[in-house]
Amino acid sequence: MNHSFPPFPDASAEEQAEYWLALRESPFYDSEQEKLWQAWLAASRENLEAWQQTQLFFRRMETLHPAQVRRIEQSVQKAGRAAAAGPSLWRWPIAACLMLALCLGWAFNAGYFADFRTGTGEQRRIQLSDGSTVILNTASSLSVDFSEKQRVIRLHGGEAYFKVAADPARPFEVVASGGRVRALGTAFDVKQWQGDLAVTVYEHSVRVAFADGATIERLPEGQRVASRDGKSGTPEQANLKQAAAWQERRLVFKEKPLQQVIDDLNRYRPGKIVIADPDLAAHGVTGVFDANAPEAALAVIENTLAVSETRLTDALIVLHRH
Secondary structure, three states: OOOOOOOOOOOOHHHHHHHHHHHHOOOOOOHHHHHHHHHHHHHOHHHHHHHHHHHHHHHOHHHOOHHHHHHHHHHHHHHHHHHHOOOOOOOHHHHHHHHHHHHOOOOOOOOOOOOEEOOOOOOEEEEOOOOOEEEEOOOOEEEEEEOOOOEEEEEEEEEEEEEOOOOOOOOEEEEEOOEEEEEOOOEEEEEEEOOEEEEEEEEOEEEEEEOOOOEEEEEEOOEEEEEEOOEEOOOEEOOHHHHHHHHHOEEEEEEEEHHHHHHHHHOOOOOEEEEOOHHHHOOEEEEEEEOOOHHHHHHHHHHHHOEEEEEOOOOEEEEEEO
8 A cells, every 4th residue: 555645635624534534444544554644633633623523423424314415425526536636646446445434324314214115126016095006116215194184195215106096085295305295186206315306297287395485286297397406496298108117127318417327326226336527427328227237237337438437345336437
């Protein structure tokens, strides 16, 4: 190992602390690095306080809302840019160590006590007590709260397709952190992912109330609407066959940013795939992939886009340009 490696030479004490935390948990840490870390820790009170705060932050990782993870992924991309800058700063293995420490253990507590849940790559069909049916997609969870006056589904995260049984006396609503969807006698899909909400209507219509206050009183059959970064979007025509492909274990993309494709692949495999280059993340991708074979899909993407990967166990894969 190159022991002359400095921890973020021009970075803040907080960033240096994150570096050391990652390195100490990596296979690259040895006795000489221990001496360098001790020297850094003793160099200033600011370093000591940054170290304490960073430890506290990572101990609380499991309580983070998915939207808060974006701050961490920005740090990952920053590390990736530094890695690509040249040998005087980062090498890919060290950058990968930081990313691994940031990504391991992301097990969010949202939906921990959910009535129904699916694991990574799993799908589940649920028959509700009112006769409605739900197809719960991979890595998803929901709770059911039915009473004499209302039917409420709480989608804690992930995606679900709802076929709602008619019951005029009891409105059917899906509640998520990104907003609320009320069925108007319908079949529809709701996806709650990283703080954003997407709704696709297959039959009849729904009412959508986003968390930012925007409301669509009637989203008709064949339409889709989604929020982005917490801001509601504009309804658009949906390709229902393509939108429903996940129910047949297919992932279909047409000129979608690579970041969106990777986000979906991450839902079908354990661990985390991270794109280190923002320009690469924005690259358009068109393709049909088998949800049962996410590794094969990743291989196709890498070969097609001439992308390299740095793999530090299957827990973390970092994509970057050659």
